[in-house]
Amino acid sequence: MSSVKIECVASEGYRIGESPVWDEKESALLCVDITGRKVCRWSSVTKQVQAISVDAPVSSVALRKSGDYVITLGTRFAALKWKEQLVTTITHVDEDKPNNRFNDGKVDPAGRYFAGTMAEEIRPAVLERHQGSLYTLFSDLSVVKHFDQVDISNGLDWSLDHKTFFYIDSLSYSVDAFDYDLQTGKIGNRRSMYKLEKEESIPDGMCIDTEGKLWVACYNGGRVIRLDPETGKRLQTVKLPVDKTTSCCFGGKDYSEMYVTSASDGMDKEWLSRQPQAGGIFKITGLGVKGVPPYPFAG
Ligand SMILES: O=C(O)[C@H](O)[C@@H](O)[C@H](O)[C@H](O)CO
Numbered sequence: 001m002s003s004v005k006i007e008c009v010a011s012e013g014y015r016i017g018e019s020p021v022w023d024e025k026e027s028a029l030l031c032v033d034i035t036g037r038k039v040c041r042w043s044s045v046t047k048q049v050q051a052i053s054v055d056a057p058v059s060s061v062a063l064r065k066s067g068d069y070v071i072t073l074g075t076r077f078a079a080l081k082w083k084e085q086l087v088t089t090i091t092h093v094d095e096d097k098p099n100n101r102f103n104d105g106k107v108d109p110a111g112r113y114f115a116g117t118m119a120e121e122i123r124p125a126v127l128e129r130h131q132g133s134l135y136t137l138f139s140d141l142s143v144v145k146h147f148d149q150v151d152i153s154n155g156l157d158w159s160l161d162h163k164t165f166f167y168i169d170s171l172s173y174s175v176d177a178f179d180y181d182l183q184t185g186k187i188g189n190r191r192s193m194y195k196l197e198k199e200e201s202i203p204d205g206m207c208i209d210t211e212g213k214l215w216v217a218c219y220n221g222g223r224v225i226r227l228d229p230e231t232g233k234r235l236q237t238v239k240l241p242v243d244k245t246t247s248c249c250f251g252g253k254d255y256s257e258m259y260v261t262s263a264s265d266g267m268d269k270e271w272l273s274r275q276p277q278a279g280g281i282f283k284i285t286g287l288g289v290k291g292v293p294p295y296p297f298a299g
């Protein structure tokens with residue numbers, strides 16, 4: 001076994017750090033601060049964070065084939081030009097639900113941007129239930145709704161053979177699997193792959209490694225767990241020095257490092273003084289496994 005090392009690379013104190021994505025071209029980690037309304041980029045070269053402030057909660061960021069980025073902003077899919085600091089709306093969803101916002105999002109292996117919505121939280125994990133839906137933004141900029149009745153639309157990724165879509169609705173405390181049709185982007189045959197144990201708390205963001213195993217960040221669980229989708233068993237637990245671990249991705253050289261985002265919203269003074277790195281970005285090395293590069297949005 002290799003020895004696992006955890007380092008806080010950016011003590012930014014994000015309110016809800018989320019959606020880590022490795023940008024190979026920039027040797028940088030992209031992420032967002034949802035309630036802090038910022039898209040952030042941590043350079044592994046300069047070790048500095050640049051941030052662009054936006055006018056609504058920004059819940060995910062993804063690469064774009066034509067360069068620059070796409071984001072989910074409020075209930076909008078939008079384009080972000082980094083240098084120009086320019087945000088332009090692509091399309092709206094949930095227009096009948098003014099209290100909703102997007103949450104986690106990710107691009108599929110064919111370049112479609114998947115993202116789901118939720119009601120705005122009153123406090124962490126407390127919100128009006130069943131208000132969310134899961135959507136796909138296609139490369140022609142059309143949008144399809146897959147299903148509704150979602151509580152907190154969260155982590156998502158695809159199996160290495162692209163035949164399975166993994167999805168988390170946080171308040172179900174389950175990591176679900178669907179059959180996936182890469183040709184059409186359609187999903188079906190939903191089933192639960194793993195149910196979280198009590199001390200793992202709430203499942204949040206996730207990513208897949210090159211062995212086809214899933215890594216799930218556990219919100220309030222202070223850990224990432226590695227799951228085997230074939231057996232539905234947990235293979236490994238890696239604990240972090242903060243409780244509100246929100247999401248994870250692989251990055252760095254050959255995608256051999258794992259990056260984990262975290263949140264500080266909902267923590268009182270005493271809790272924050274025990275965990276001063278809450279809201280920081282963490283780098284985990286020595287896992288002995290690599291990740292899959294992120295797919296860029298094809299539109
Ligand atoms: O990070 C996210 O995906 C949500 O926006 C957060 O608010 C937490 O997940 C949620 O509070 C835990 O259930």
Ligand SMILES: [Zn+2]
Binds near residue numbers: 103154204
């Ligand atoms: Zn999340």
